Amino acid sequence: MDMRQRQMKNYIDIHSHIMPGVDDGSDSLETSLKMLRMAAEDGIARIILTPHSKPWHRCISCAEMAAEAERLQDIAQGERLDIKLYTGNELYYRSSLIEELENRQAGTLAGSRYVLVEFEPSADFGYIRNGVYSLLTGGYYPIVAHMERCKNVCVKTDRVEELVELGCFIQVNAGSVLGRYGFGTARLTRKMLGQGLVHFIATDAHDTKRRCPALSECAEYIEKRFGADKSRSLFQDNPMRVLRNEDIGMTT
Numbered sequence: 001m002d003m004r005q006r007q008m009k010n011y012i013d014i015h016s017h018i019m020p021g022v023d024d025g026s027d028s029l030e031t032s033l034k035m036l037r038m039a040a041e042d043g044i045a046r047i048i049l050t051p052h053s054k055p056w057h058r059c060i061s062c063a064e065m066a067a068e069a070e071r072l073q074d075i076a077q078g079e080r081l082d083i084k085l086y087t088g089n090e091l092y093y094r095s096s097l098i099e100e101l102e103n104r105q106a107g108t109l110a111g112s113r114y115v116l117v118e119f120e121p122s123a124d125f126g127y128i129r130n131g132v133y134s135l136l137t138g139g140y141y142p143i144v145a146h147m148e149r150c151k152n153v154c155v156k157t158d159r160v161e162e163l164v165e166l167g168c169f170i171q172v173n174a175g176s177v178l179g180r181y182g183f184g185t186a187r188l189t190r191k192m193l194g195q196g197l198v199h200f201i202a203t204d205a206h207d208t209k210r211r212c213p214a215l216s217e218c219a220e221y222i223e224k225r226f227g228a229d230k231s232r233s234l235f236q237d238n239p240m241r242v243l244r245n246e247d248i249g250m251t252t
Helices: 003-007 027-043 064-080 097-102 125-138 158-166 183-192 218-227 230-245
Strands: 011-013 044-049 084-087 090-092 114-118 141-143 167-172 201-203
Touching: 027 064, 044 064, 044 230, 064 084, 084 183, 090 097, 097 125, 097 158, 114 125, 125 141, 125 158, 158 167, 158 183, 167 183, 201 218, 201 230, 218 230
Parallel strands: 011 044, 044 084, 090 114, 114 141, 141 167, 167 201
Antiparallel strands: none
16 A cells, blocks of 8 residues: 555544653654654544553643644644644543543543543453443443453453443554564454454554554554454544544444
């Protein structure tokens, strides 16, 4: 696929760390601009900026995030990058999370009721299930970030299925699907995809090298392996429903 074809794909990335100097992602405005150029060249048209929100860390506030996103958007437009930015957070789960969301100390995805929530990779399945249930009863739609890392869930895919049936959504990283984090991780993510347990594939981009903002290679793989409808659902349709705050079907 050439650059022009990629630019026409209009992928949507719901998980990225491109905002400069706020977490372990981009370390400077220069890096952020390089990442945005890479994303645009790869066919990514919309990005939700999701800096980490963790307890005991200095986290950017929603107001600061909105101002920084606007500044980055203006700079991107000045560079003629055809890319639209939205605000969000990657929320490390804690018991106070709903209160923080209500008080705008933490952000939802693009102002919707969808929240990108991260759990400790070693967290017990029961803890994750209870966290998901808490967010659902609080009126939010949880999207579990990089589920393939949650080893006590993914040890049995019926546990992933249980979370999906409970009402949450699953995001995996493009690099995991493509085998960049080992054969076992690739096999697991592809198994979840085959069972219809994945709703989003995102970059989780942190830099311009190892964890870069690219989706086209993974989208091409998904289309060849699972079909064009599946690829469109994961990279365009479901993410657009998040941006529009619309309901997503429980299967993809």
